[in-house]
Amino acid sequence: QSALTQPASVSGSPGQSITISCSGTSSDVGKYNDVSWYQQHPGKAPKLTIYAVSKRPSGVSNRFSGSKSGNTASLTISGLQADDEADYYCCSYAGSSSYVFGTGTKVTVL
Amino acid sequence: QVQLVQSGAEVKKPGASVKVSCKASGYTFTTYYMHWVRQAPGQGLEWVGVINSGSGFISYTQKFRGRVTMTRDTSTSTVYMELSSLGSEDTAVYYCAREPSGGRNFDYWGQGTLVTVSS
Numbered sequence: 001q002s003a004l005t006q007p008a009s010v011s012g013s014p015g016q017s018i019t020i021s022c023s024g025t026s027s028d029v030g031k032y033n034d035v036s037w038y039q040q041h042p043g044k045a046p047k048l049t050i051y052a053v054s055k056r057p058s059g060v061s062n063r064f065s066g067s068k069s070g071n072t073a074s075l076t077i078s079g080l081q082a083d084d085e086a087d088y089y090c091c092s093y094a095g096s097s098s099y100v101f102g103t104g105t106k107v108t109v110l
Numbered sequence: 111q112v113q114l115v116q117s118g119a120e121v122k123k124p125g126a127s128v129k130v131s132c133k134a135s136g137y138t139f140t141t142y143y144m145h146w147v148r149q150a151p152g153q154g155l156e157w158v159g160v161i162n163s164g165s166g167f168i169s170y171t172q173k174f175r176g177r178v179t180m181t182r183d184t185s186t187s188t189v190y191m192e193l194s195s196l197g198s199e200d201t202a203v204y205y206c207a208r209e210p211s212g213g214r215n216f217d218y219w220g221q222g223t224l225v226t227v228s229s
Contacts, residue, residue, distance in 0.1 A: 001171070003154065034214035038155070045205055045219040046147075046155065057217065089155050093214040097160060097169035099145070104154040 004029065004090055004102035011108040012080045020105045022073040022090035028100055030071035034093035037066060037075045041086045050075060085109045112136040114206050114220035121226045127194040130223045132206030139187035140164035143209040145216060146180065146191045148202040160209070161189055196227045
């Protein structure tokens with residue numbers, strides 16, 4: 001399975017909104033509504049941020065939202081804050097109890 | 111509260127094997143799947159495989175089949191991942207991550223175990 005494709009980097013100023021794309025295929029992102037997103041700060045374990053395409057775990061800010069269209073999922077961060085600066089990874093169920101991660105996106109707050 | 115505590119860092123020589131543990135607490139161990147994910151230095155996340163902590167059902171990604179073995183000990187609520195025939199490309203942080211009931215995502219993660227393969 002090939003990794004899902006994400007932009008290497010996305011940046012924005014505090015208060016702005018940014019969107020990170022996650023491009024897969026009809027065998028993973030396009031087939032299942034099991035896309036999740038993870039935030040990872042340097043030296044830390046990833047943290048679940050969005051699951052089932054657009055659901056937020058308890059405790060995650062409503063500034064984070066997710067969506068999907070066809071084979072591409074997206075994560076939007078609104079009202080960008082300094083603490084949002086991190087790496088973000090998408091992940092999709094790919095059938096037969098397997099999963100595939102995205103290539104990762106570094107978010108920079110200018 | 112849910113906690114996943116992994117074993118400490120390892121240094122191994124090429125060709126050797128490594129076994130990493132992940133001790134779970136704060137929930138009913140046997141009713142959840144546990145995944146292993148690795149991250150090479152400066153690189154992205156890579157899914158390795160999953161074990162059903164109750165039934166022992168296992169699924170590995172094609173890349174690691176034949177080299178990886180996942181097991182669990184229900185008496186100590188611990189899962190293990192053993193990787194054999196190590197090469198320098200296996201140098202990475204290995205994470206265990208729990209899959210929530212009914213969900214295809216990873217809601218709790220261990221702190222990670224750095225495995226360094228060096229001669």
